[in-house]
Amino acid sequence: MKIVIPGGTGQVGTVLRRALTAAGHEVVVLSRRPSGPGETGWDGRTLGAWAGQVDGSDVVINLAGRSVSCRYTPANLQAMMDSRVESARVVGEAIAAAGRPPALWLQMSTATIYAHRFDAPHDEDTGVLGGREPDVPGYWSRSVDIATAWERELERAATPHTRKVALRSAMVMSPDRGGVFDVLSRLARLGLGGPVAGGAQYVSWIHDHDFVRAVEFLIAREDLAGPVNLAAPAPLPQRAFMRALRSAWGVPVGLPATRWMAELGAFALRSDTELLLKSRRVVPGRLLAEGFAFDHPHWPLAAADLAHRARGRREPK
Ligand SMILES: NC(=O)c1ccc[n+]([C@@H]2O[C@H](COP(=O)([O-])OP(=O)(O)OC[C@H]3O[C@@H](n4cnc5c(N)ncnc54)[C@H](OP(=O)(O)O)[C@@H]3O)[C@@H](O)[C@H]2O)c1
Numbered sequence: 001m002k003i004v005i006p007g008g009t010g011q012v013g014t015v016l017r018r019a020l021t022a023a024g025h026e027v028v029v030l031s032r033r034p035s036g037p038g039e040t041g042w043d044g045r046t047l048g049a050w051a052g053q054v055d056g057s058d059v060v061i062n063l064a065g066r067s068v069s070c071r072y073t074p075a076n077l078q079a080m081m082d083s084r085v086e087s088a089r090v091v092g093e094a095i096a097a098a099g100r101p102p103a104l105w106l107q108m109s110t111a112t113i114y115a116h117r118f119d120a121p122h123d124e125d126t127g128v129l130g131g132r133e134p135d136v137p138g139y140w141s142r143s144v145d146i147a148t149a150w151e152r153e154l155e156r157a158a159t160p161h162t163r164k165v166a167l168r169s170a171m172v173m174s175p176d177r178g179g180v181f182d183v184l185s186r187l188a189r190l191g192l193g194g195p196v197a198g199g200a201q202y203v204s205w206i207h208d209h210d211f212v213r214a215v216e217f218l219i220a221r222e223d224l225a226g227p228v229n230l231a232a233p234a235p236l237p238q239r240a241f242m243r244a245l246r247s248a249w250g251v252p253v254g255l256p257a258t259r260w261m262a263e264l265g266a267f268a269l270r271s272d273t274e275l276l277l278k279s280r281r282v283v284p285g286r287l288l289a290e291g292f293a294f295d296h297p298h299w300p301l302a303a304a305d306l307a308h309r310a311r312g313r314r315e316p317k
Contacts, residue, residue, distance in 0.1 A: 001219075002057040004102070006030040006042065006091055007064025011179040012108070012172050012211075016061060019212040028053045030064070044087040047094060054091070055098035059219055061106040062091045065150075068143070072272045077142050084150040092157025101161045104219060107154040109166040111204050111231055111282040113147035116140065118200060121235065123285025124168075124227050140274050151227065163225050165218055170204035170231035170282055172211045173302065175310035185310065188246045194254030196262045199239025202281035204231040207296035207306070214284075217292050224290065231282045233297050238276075244300040248307035 003020055005013055008029035017038075021027050030042045030050055042050040044064050054060055064087035066079045088107055095101050114122040115130040122128060130144040151166045173181040187193050206214070214230050236244075246254050257265065259277070266273045284292070296302040 001059060002026045002028065003059045003061065004028045004030065004053050004057045006044070006060070006062045006087060007108075008061070009033075009039070010063065010067070011174065011176060012169075013063050014176055015172060015174045015208045016063075016212060016215065019209075023216075028057070044083060045090055047090060047097070051094035051097060054094040054102065056100045057102045059104045059106065060091060060095065060102050061108070061215070062088060063108045065108070069271050069275070071267070071270055072139055072142065072274065077139075077146070080143075081146045081149060084146060085153055088150055088153035089157075092153060092159060095159045095162050096157065101159060103161075103222075104163045104165070105154070105157075105159065106165050106167055106215065106218060107150070109151050109154075109168045109227065110143075110147045111168050111170040111229065111280050112143050112278070113151070113168055114280070114282055116201075116278045117281055118202065118279050121281045121283040122229075123283050124229055125285060127229075127282070127285075136278070137274070140278060143274065163222065165225055166227040167215075167218075168227050168229045168231075168282070169211070170206050170229075170235070170280065172208055173205050173306055174208035175306050175313055177313070181306050182310065184242075184245060185249060185307065188242065188249050188251050188254060191251065191253060192255055192257070192265075193242045193246050193251065194256040195239035195242065196257045196276050197259040199237055199242070199256075201238050201277055201279035202235045203238050203241040204235040204280040204282040205241075205299065205302075206230055206232050207294075207302045210294050210296050213295065214287060214292060217287070217290075221290065224286070228286050229282055229284045230287070231284050232294060232299070232302070233283055233288060234299065235281050235283065236299055241299060244303050245307075247300065248303035 034041045065084040115128045131141040
């Protein structure tokens with residue numbers, strides 16, 4: 001197949017590109033700064049020659065968007081919104097204008113679209129979208145608004161010959177440098193991987209191999225459309241999540257952090273505490289109902305596998 005990945009230069013794109021190329025597919029990445037073979041330039045906002053790559057392709061997987069690992073200042077939130085809405089819109093325009101449109105458009109979304117919640121997991125049918133929770137900082141609704149607007153562009157696009165799926169993905173855990181697993185692992189190895197603000201908030205995650213397998217499953221299953229949660233079936237409280245990560249690295253202790261310490265740390269890392277404190281309890285209702293079997297359903301074993309692969313990456317050959 002020919003698979004086009006707008007925004008495929010980041011962490012998730014690296015995972016997909018590696019696996020889909022190894023599986024024998026032709027992968028074309030759209031980037032604002034293309035470098036090297038397999039990358040084509042675009043601006044993420046306007047139609048251009050890049051649309052020729054979409055025409056005649058089999059699958060488009062749009063990942064483009066300003067990184068969410070930043071302070072949620074008004075300017076950054078606006079850039080997070082605009083980059084997602086505009087790139088999804090223009091991908092839809094390219095598909096609509098194609099003489100031979102792709103059979104499938106997988107549009108990245110996020111598990112963050114669901115409400116901050118402890119008591120029960122969110123699946124696609126019974127899950128509650130976020131934005132109205134009474135006891136969270138008001139600005140947390142902004143990331144829900146962004147995800148909702150992102151999915152709205154997918155729904156609105158007039159692409160009658162192209163199946164559309166929104167990937168409500170949890171954190172994709174891969175051993176790659178700079179990815180979320182790498183960042184959390186560094187904290188754990190420094191002894192800082194303890195519970196944050198009590199650690200009762202749920203962490204949803206998905207192992208990179210299962211993420212790729214789920215994408216392949218969605219490509220193959222021509223009957224599936226609409227939102228699909230991409231998350232391992234066993235999200236767990238942050239304190240248990242970090243305990244398992246420490247154990248994967250052989251680190252006995254992790255200092256607990258209070259909410260204000262998390263605020264300081266997030267400020268120092270130019271990140272936002274919403275990423276640490278929002279309870280994301282999201283499960284893959286549709287994938288499981290449709291018969292998808294996870295290779296890495298439980299975090300302790302998944303973390304051990306990822307740490308093993310990360311060690312292999314770090315050791316000189
Ligand atoms: N990582 C996760 O675990 C995870 C989980 C759920 C959802 N997501 C979502 O999935 C997508 C990919 O995640 P990722 O971690 O791979 O993100 P990433 O590393 O930040 O990569 C996203 C890519 O989007 C492009 N981009 C950035 N700003 C842009 C803009 N203003 N206009 C157009 N393109 C822009 C960049 O490519 P160029 O600079 O080459 O143009 C960048 O490589 C993101 O939208 C993210 O929110 C990620």
